[in-house]
Amino acid sequence: MYLADRSAPAPEGAKTAPDRGPVRAPAVASTVLALGAVSMITDISSEMVTAVLPLYLIAGLGLSPLGFGALDGVYNGVSALVQLTGGHLADRVRNHKLIAGIGYGLSALCKPLLLFAHSLGPISVILTLERTGKGLRTAPRDALISLSTPPELQGRAFGVHRAMDTTGALLGPLAAFLILSLTVDGYDAVFGVSACVAVLGVVVLMLFVPSGVDPVPTPPAASAKATPPAASAKATPAKAVAAKATPAKATAATARDADRPAPVRLRDALGLLRLPRLRNLAICAVLLGLTTVSDAFVYLLLQRRTGIGDQWFPLMPLGTAAVFLLLAVPAGALADRIGRRTVFLTGHALLLAGYALLLWAPAWPALPFLVLALHGMFYAATDGVLPAAVAATVPGELRATGMALVGTGQALARFGCSLTFGAAWTLWGTGPALAAAAAGLLCCAAVAGFVLRPSAPQDTR
Numbered sequence: 385m386y387l388a389d390r391s392a393p394a395p396e397g398a399k400t401a402p403d404r405g406p407v408r409a410p411a412v413a414s415t416v417l418a419l420g421a422v423s424m425i426t427d428i429s430s431e432m433v434t435a436v437l438p439l440y441l442i443a444g445l446g447l448s449p450l451g452f453g454a455l456d457g458v459y460n461g462v463s464a465l466v467q468l469t470g471g472h473l474a475d476r477v478r479n480h481k482l483i484a485g486i487g488y489g490l491s492a493l494c495k496p497l498l499l500f501a502h503s504l505g506p507i508s509v510i511l512t513l514e515r516t517g518k519g520l521r522t523a524p525r526d527a528l529i530s531l532s533t534p535p536e537l538q539g540r541a542f543g544v545h546r547a548m549d550t551t552g553a554l555l556g557p558l559a560a561f562l563i564l565s566l567t568v569d570g571y572d573a574v575f576g577v578s579a580c581v582a583v584l585g586v587v588v589l590m591l592f593v594p595s596g597v598d599p600v601p602t603p604p605a606a607s608a609k610a611t612p613p614a615a616s617a618k619a620t621p622a623k624a625v626a627a628k629a630t631p632a633k634a635t636a637a638t639a640r641d642a643d644r645p646a647p648v649r650l651r652d653a654l655g656l657l658r659l660p661r662l663r664n665l666a667i668c669a670v671l672l673g674l675t676t677v678s679d680a681f682v683y684l685l686l687q688r689r690t691g692i693g694d695q696w697f698p699l700m701p702l703g704t705a706a707v708f709l710l711l712a713v714p715a716g717a718l719a720d721r722i723g724r725r726t727v728f729l730t731g732h733a734l735l736l737a738g739y740a741l742l743l744w745a746p747a748w749p750a751l752p753f754l755v756l757a758l759h760g761m762f763y764a765a766t767d768g769v770l771p772a773a774v775a776a777t778v779p780g781e782l783r784a785t786g787m788a789l790v791g792t793g794q795a796l797a798r799f800g801c802s803l804t805f806g807a808a809w810t811l812w813g814t815g816p817a818l819a820a821a822a823a824g825l826l827c828c829a830a831v832a833g834f835v836l837r838p839s840a841p842q843d844t845r
Contacts, residue, residue, distance in 0.1 A: 415532040416541050418592045419525055420548030425585035426488060427549050429495060430518075431556025431705075432578040435698040436564065438680045440571055443694065445504060449684075453806015455508060456678055462512050464795030466519030471788025474524035480784060481528070481595045487521025488586050490514075495579035499572055522791060527784035528593075530775035536720060538775050542768030543716025547709050550763075554705035561698045656786050661777040666790045668832040669770060672732055673797030675824035677739075677805055679704070682759060685742055685814055690752050703753065707760025708767075715764040716772065724773045725836045731765025732829045734758050739822040743815065770794075 441447040441455065474483040494514040501507045526542075533541040563577060564570035657663050677685075683700045686692070692700070719727040738758035745751055771787055778786030801821070808817035 412544050413532040416529050420545045422585050422589045423549040424552040427552025428556045429578045429582035431553045432560040432574050435557035435560045439697050450806045450810040453802050456802045463515040463519035464792045466516045467522050468788045468792040470520035471523030471784040474784040480524035484521040484524040487517045490517030492582035492586050495582045498575040523784040523788035526771050526787045538772035539716035539720035542772045543713040546768040547712040550705050550708040557698045557701045664835050666793045669790050669794040670797045671828040673794040675828050677821050678802050703756025704760040707757050708763045711764035716768045719769045724769050727765050728769045731762045735762040736825050
């Protein structure tokens with residue numbers, strides 16, 4: 385099981401030095417850093433809206449918890465459905481940057497529309513379109529990260545990207561808090577500034593992110609092996625004359641046609657689920673997603689549990705983001721070293737501890753900090769580790785599609801969790817609803833631990 389692998393062989397086509405093995409690549413590729421910058425800027429824009437949205441909808445528009453759960457589920461469910469389309473399109477057209485750019489651009493276009501929407505219907509449509517953009521860009525972006533990174537450094541690369549992304553998640557709520565404090569029409573000001581920042585993210589993507597991963601050059605030795613000297617010596621004079629008469633352009637075109645990969649078909653994409661390792665990862669991602677309460681609900685529960693004032697609500701995501709930022713890279717590197725399964729399941733155990741504190745801990749002054757710290761540790765241990773594990777199971781030409789399959793399953797499961805949790809909150813109250821989610825998470829984590837257990841080593845002698 386690749387989720388439990390501690391190391392991986394050098395990538396095919398890696399440069400080698402005589403008697404010294406593969407030459408070590410940079411720890412973090414420039415593509416990863418460029419995409420991290422784009423994600424950071426875009427996340428500042430998105431989190432400015434996300435930080436104020438629950439309070440705006442419930443306190444401002446009077447939406448019920450059930451209605452907010454439905455909207456939050458649609459908000460994430462649309463992204464999940466479109467993610468599969470974005471991944472397949474990126475693999476099919478062989479241009480991950482193009483599909484990711486369309487997704488970033490669509491999200492940026494939706495931000496200024498929030499200035500003109502002051503009722504639930506238009507806001508729902510705009511948020512759906514914004515999540516469509518997110519769904520289009522996620523899988524191509526992660527594929528670019530994995531394709532530009534050696535297998536043994538996947539966890540570190542995704543950790544660096546998630547840390548930069550989380551920096552935006554940290555700055556976004558802070559910017560929203562400052563805008564709400566300094567302006568009269570606070571919500572409209574937040575939406576306007578968010579639109580400007582989103583446009584900046586698209587500009588950075590266009591200027592600094594390469595269109596794709598550079599193809600691995602064919603080693604000279606391989607070319608020599610393909611045409612042995614003996615075979616050349618035995619060539620007939622007629623063949624030699626014909627070879628000399630062959631135009632150089634035709635030879636180059638023939639070589640390009642031979643190296644060009646076959647187009648990706650939908651049947652090939654769906655066939656990925658026949659891979660046992662990828663199928664197990666997808667099943668576990670869905671099971672755990674079904675019992676992962678959305679961030680917005682966690683913050684609303686924490687506010688009601690501790691009595692935090694409305695003016696401080698936009699700052700609660702900062703606690704999660706700060707811990708995530710500090711631990712994303714160490715958690716990714718740790719997963720590369722000791723095994724992704726261990727780190728992944730530990731993250732869900734930390735989330736379960738956060739649920740337990742919300743349910744049974746006394747109203748200590750430190751309770752908000754403890755819950756937000758555990759929430760951030762959960763994301764640090766899972767958000768980058770899962771795509772790193774998926775990248776180790778999927779061939780490069782189908783990398784975006786494979787990531788989209790797992791990401792879609794996980795997001796759809798969280799969509800179902802939002803709907804179910806919102807209904808349970810409305811019918812039973814916060815305590816029984818969260819207790820049911822915690823019990824489900826415990827059971828699903830146990831199943832995932834069994835399914836993702838390391839396979840027995842095989843004797844290949």
